[in-house]
Amino acid sequence: MECQECHQRPATLHFTQVINGDKTEVYVCEVCAKEKGYMTYPEEGYSLHHLLSGLFTSTNENQQNTARQQMSNLQCPQCEMTLSEFKRVGKFGCSQCYQTFEDYLDPIFRRVHSGNTTHHGKIPARKGGDMRIRKQVDAYRDELQRLIKNEAFEEAATVRDKIKELEKEIGGDEA
Amino acid sequence: MTLQQFMNEAISPWMREDGPDSDIVLSSRIRLARNFSQYSFPILADESDLEHISSFIREEYEHQSFQDYQEFSFIPIQKLSPVERRVLVEKHLISPHLAEQDHSSAVLISKNEQVSIMVNEEDHLRLQLYYPGFQLTKALEKVFELDDWLEEKVNYAFDEKRGYLTGCPTNVGTGMRASVMMHLPALAWTQQINRMIPAINQLGLVVRGIYGEGSEAKGNVFQISNQITLGKSEEDIVEDLQSVAGQLIEQERKARNRIMEQSAKRLEDRIYRSYGILAYSRIIESKEAASCLSDVRLGIDLGVIENVSRSILNELMVLTQPGFLQQYAKKSLAPNERDVLRASLIRERIQLEN
Ligand SMILES: [Zn+2]
Ligand SMILES: [Zn+2]
Numbered sequence: 107m108e109c110q111e112c113h114q115r116p117a118t119l120h121f122t123q124v125i126n127g128d129k130t131e132v133y134v135c136e137v138c139a140k141e142k143g144y145m146t147y148p149e150e151g152y153s154l155h156h157l158l159s160g161l162f163t164s165t166n167e168n169q170q171n172t173a174r175q176q177m178s179n180l181q182c183p184q185c186e187m188t189l190s191e192f193k194r195v196g197k198f199g200c201s202q203c204y205q206t207f208e209d210y211l212d213p214i215f216r217r218v219h220s221g222n223t224t225h226h227g228k229i230p231a232r233k234g235g236d237m238r239i240r241k242q243v244d245a246y247r248d249e250l251q252r253l254i255k256n257e258a259f260e261e262a263a264t265v266r267d268k269i270k271e272l273e274k275e276i277g278g279d280e281a
Numbered sequence: 282m283t284l285q286q287f288m289n290e291a292i293s294p295w296m297r298e299d300g301p302d303s304d305i306v307l308s309s310r311i312r313l314a315r316n317f318s319q320y321s322f323p324i325l326a327d328e329s330d331l332e333h334i335s336s337f338i339r340e341e342y343e344h345q346s347f348q349d350y351q352e353f354s355f356i357p358i359q360k361l362s363p364v365e366r367r368v369l370v371e372k373h374l375i376s377p378h379l380a381e382q383d384h385s386s387a388v389l390i391s392k393n394e395q396v397s398i399m400v401n402e403e404d405h406l407r408l409q410l411y412y413p414g415f416q417l418t419k420a421l422e423k424v425f426e427l428d429d430w431l432e433e434k435v436n437y438a439f440d441e442k443r444g445y446l447t448g449c450p451t452n453v454g455t456g457m458r459a460s461v462m463m464h465l466p467a468l469a470w471t472q473q474i475n476r477m478i479p480a481i482n483q484l485g486l487v488v489r490g491i492y493g494e495g496s497e498a499k500g501n502v503f504q505i506s507n508q509i510t511l512g513k514s515e516e517d518i519v520e521d522l523q524s525v526a527g528q529l530i531e532q533e534r535k536a537r538n539r540i541m542e543q544s545a546k547r548l549e550d551r552i553y554r555s556y557g558i559l560a561y562s563r564i565i566e567s568k569e570a571a572s573c574l575s576d577v578r579l580g581i582d583l584g585v586i587e588n589v590s591r592s593i594l595n596e597l598m599v600l601t602q603p604g605f606l607q608q609y610a611k612k613s614l615a616p617n618e619r620d621v622l623r624a625s626l627i628r629e630r631i632q633l634e635n
Contacts, residue, residue: 185321197403200321201438201446204453211443211450215511218451220485222512225444227455230437231429237441 111138182206236276243272284629287609291600293372293394293411297592300414304582305530307462307502307595309412310373311424311519314404314447314456315431316438322448323384323401331385331401338400341434342389347427351392358386364613367604375399376407396427403448404456406431415526417459421519444511454511459519461526464594466501466579467536468529474503477529485509486525500571500598505529541583552580560631564617565624570601589634597627 109117115135180189183206185199192198192207204211215223229238246269253262300306316322320330335357343355358366358379366380375388379402386401399407408431410424438446445456452458468474478488487508490499505526507518540548555576558565565573578594580586599605601623607614610622 185325187325195324196450197324197448198322198446198450199325201316201318201440204440204443204446214450215443215453219454219509219511222454222509224442224512225440225454226512227444227457227514228425228428230432230439232432233437233439 107133109133109135109138111135180206239272239276243269243276246272284626285633288596288600288630291372291605292592292596293374295393295395295411295413296595298413300412300416302530303414304591305463305465305533306415306526307413307464309415309417309420310460310462311410311417311420312458312460313406313408313424313428314445314452315406315408315428315435316446316448317405318436318438320405323386323403323405324448326401328384334405335385335387335400338387338389338398338406342398342431347391347396347430348423350396353389353391353396353398356388356390358382358388364604364607367602368608371599371602371604373411376402378402379407398431404452406435415461415530417461417519417523417526421459421515425515451508452510455513455515455518457510457515457518458506459515459522460504460506461522463503463505463526463529463533464501464575464578465503465529465533466575467540468533469501470540471536473532473536477532481505481525484521484525486522499568500575500594502571502575502594502598537579537583548583549580549585552576552583552585556580556586556631559627561628562624564620565627566620567601567603567623570623570627571598574598589631593630597630600626600630 107117109115110132111134115137117133118136119134119139120131181187182199182203184202187199187203187206189207189210192203198204198207212223229241231238246265250262250265250269253259253265296308300309317334320326320334323331326334339355342353344352346352356369358375359382361369366375369375369388370377370380372394374390374394374397376399379386379388379399382401384401386399388400389396389398391397395411397409399409408424408427410420410427412420412423440446444454447453447456465474468477474488481488485508486505488503488505490503505522507522509518513521555573558569558573559577574594574597577586577589578591581589581591581593600609603614603619606619606622606626609626610618614622
């Protein structure tokens with residue numbers, strides 16, 4: 107069968123179109139299907155919008171209703187973005203949105219960042235002062251465990267002292 | 282203005298320096314997305330807030346210098362004509378997205394054009410730093426220093442759990458995109474690159490053409506960058522990218538050698554035909570120009586062509602873009618007029634060295 111639009115290429119696709127209640131059968135080639143809008147192709151590249159919509163609609167109907175209710179209530183106090191707007195545009199309105207939509211973010215981040223949900227990188231030098239020290243203390247604690255396991259007690263003592271010193275620094279800041 | 286002078290303006294000063302592996306890696310870039318904690322992100326912020334951010338940056342950093350990157354100039358995007366905006370995009374100093382903004386947005390550019398800080402793009406700040414050749418680790422070290430320098434005065438939106446908070450969920454965490462721009466003609470000719478891309482994607486890295494998302498690789502220049510920004514440290518991300526780019530360099534060199542061994546005459550023929558087109562054509566479209574330039578650049582790398590300098594690819598890839606052509610002509614040009622001017626500019630550029 108030939109394509110009913112271009113009458114050149116063979117019709118490889120078959121659609122049932124319903125216009126004002128009337129059913130029509132459509133036989134077209136792939137090129138015409140795309141050009142005449144019988145088929146919608148996903149936008150090129152990565153569409154966050156689709157991803158987010160998928161996440162919200164993959165639940166069953168009951169859950170969907172509760173989700174919808176929560177969605178209509180949830181709004182960021184700083185920028186006034188609602189959860190449904192966030193879902194539609196796929197972007198945050200402000201840094202406060204991260205707390206507002208916190209309950210919904212893990213699955214999104216997991217998909218976008220290969221399963222990761224928490225930051226393991228740089229910490230701001232000035233603002234993250236204590237945080238930086240705490241991370242360093244955690245790293246030293248891991249090292250301490252390793253040294254004790256390997257019975258390198260002398261080195262372990264040095265690391266322990268470093269931890270004490272850093273902990274004093276955090277305590278001093280708070281006082 | 283002579284073509285030589287015009288060319289000097291088209292090429293950022295840092296691009297004239299040679300870096301490690303610069304036969305294959307044209308440049309290394311790191312970009313950090315940062316936001317002020319007290320303002321909404323640019324898509325939702327009031328014009329007055331964006332104006333505040335813009336003037337804060339202007340007052341604090343214009344005429345300042347950061348290390349050896351020289352003094353910063355503050356350029357408000359709104360004051361630029363469409364052609365001027367386009368020129369900045371073609372030089373990779375601003376993103377296409379920033380060029381389209383009609384709200385208060387700006388860019389701080391260091392005099393040697395190695396550092397640019399976009400203001401009110403998708404995020405309040407996008408810090409971008411380039412190095413010639415393959416120098417990702419160096420670029421990371423330097424961009425961290427730049428970040429610390431800014432952070433002394435800016436209250437960043439940062440969260441212990443999610444890291445640097447950004448407008449788009451795809452940038453959260455480190456807020457970092459590291460990328461290398463690579464000229465891979467031999468891997469492209471032998472179709473090897475197509476087979477390698479899926480494997481590279483699986484490592485959380487993306488391969489794309491040089492003018493960002495969705496564009497095809499013009500002149501066999503590919504950009505490889507990280508996709509994941511959350512859950513991995515900046516150092517780990519850069520290390521992954523470094524090792525993949527290292528592999529590509531090695532494979533590209535092998536493929537070049539193999540082509541030279543197996544079909545030197547055909548390769549030489551192709552290089553000289555492309556040289557001929559560049560040297561003699563009267564009308565040339567940008568796609569053909571890019572592919573001929575890629576051939577000629579490879580010819581230079583392999584010692585087949587000796588009287589043309591290596592920078593020709595970088596120079597003419599920038600110079601023959603629509604924005605630059607129109608700036609050179611000092612008027613807007615229809616596509617067919619551009620093809621004529623492009624051909625004449627390239628001819629003149631090649632004669633400069635003959
Ligand atoms: Zn058809
Ligand atoms: Zn918000």
